[in-house]
Amino acid sequence: MSPIGPSSREQRTVDVIDHASAESLRAIGVPAQARPLEEVVDQMLEEIYPWRARMDHPRFLAFIPGPSSPLSALGDYLTAVHNVHAGSWLQSSGASVIEAALIQWLAAQVGLPPSAGGLFVSGGSMANLTALAMARDFKLEPAQRLQGVAYVSEQTHSSVAKGLKILGLLPHQIRRMPTDAAFRIMTALAAAVEQDISDGLRPFAVVASAGTTNTGSIDPLRRIRALCDAHDMWMHVDGAYGASAALSPSHRGLLDGIGEADSLSWDAHKWLFQTYGCGMVFVRQRKHLSQVFHTRPEYLLDAHADTDADQINFWDLGVELTRPARAMKLWLTLQVLGSDAMGEAIAHGCRLATWAQDELEKDPRWDIVSPAQLGIVTFRMTDAAMSPEALDALNSEISSRVLQEGFATVLTTRLRNRTVLRICAIHPDATESDMRKTIRMLTSYADAVLASGVHISKSFS
Ligand SMILES: Cc1ncc(COP(=O)(O)O)c(C=O)c1O
Known part of the structure; x- marks a missing residue:
């Protein structure tokens, strides 16, 4: 077992489809009288938590798996026990120094300049929302808000459109651009921007993906930067999934241009092996965050009295006022493992998908819809x-x-309007044999279904 991977290899992974009985769980209710702690804990462990997808199992190959390290869970526990309020310097100067330093280190890994800053947030959705609020405020005058247009691709994660909606954009202000054969935005992007300008609209942001959820595709980041510069647009990169490749020396080249972004989302609860509720948002100019998010209510003035420029009040940099010290578990993990081991674990994930592809290519009936990437x-x-x-x-x-x-x-996804099978393999304990055996099983199920003719001939021939 690697120091990152916690799972028992024998575990079944399919409790995704064996659902708990909601009725029996609801029947537990809230008791008026105290119950013994041991009994309640046993109930949590035996009747509630078993009903979950084992997203940390080495062969959980769906969605974005969650192979969280026990080190992260330990960091969570220590953070919860101390219950640090990481909103202000007054309340958490220790954890704030660590968070700021970790943000600077991570920003440097992706090639953002020393002027960059950021903060830990609950995940990619919150990171995208936070970044897009900056895009809106820095690129759109208040009077232009109804003319603003943001560009995403048909492969951009849904949290981006959700964030834009929360920020007040109407559906017709979000352009969902087609992608090329490799599922990357660009083909029609420049022409769409020019058309919108000539229609009197104000293109203000392009959201590029560094690792799309469906296929791991990376948009052409430098070309998007050039387009944004040409039209004074904000460039946000959603690297919630893929930015972690920057920690692998053999894969960081894939993210060429990511450091040119005005803002970046990056999740630690995906490919940095953290427990849930841990992502980061970065911005090229850290002062941009406080310009958008700071407030000075009278009941917090004392907390600001003694702070100087180096003493960060994280509640001024994002949406949350009260926030946990989310950085500490990633800090603990990196301190104990070292960044080299983290980089190697990420490189291993990239190899897993390559082994799966190699096995698929042995049977010409398998069509590779998108080759192994990230x-x-x-x-x-x-x-x-x-x-x-x-x-x-x-x-x-x-x-x-x-x-x-x-x-x-x-599980499956839809690409180009067709159902395809999708593997996302990032668990450090998954092996080449796991991948090859999984593909061989998929092939044998295909043979069995074809031999039986079930569904297929009845429904569609
Ligand atoms: C590319 C991408 N962006 C954003 C998100 C949303 O992140 P979260 O679920 O942490 O809010 C995801 C989630 O899978 C994602 O894959």
């Missing part, structure tokens, strides 16, 4: 005699069977 590969079983709809059903059925069997968790 730990993600998507693929589809094909059969020249079957319609696209029948193939959709076949691939869904393959996923259902692997869930029933429980060896691995492989």
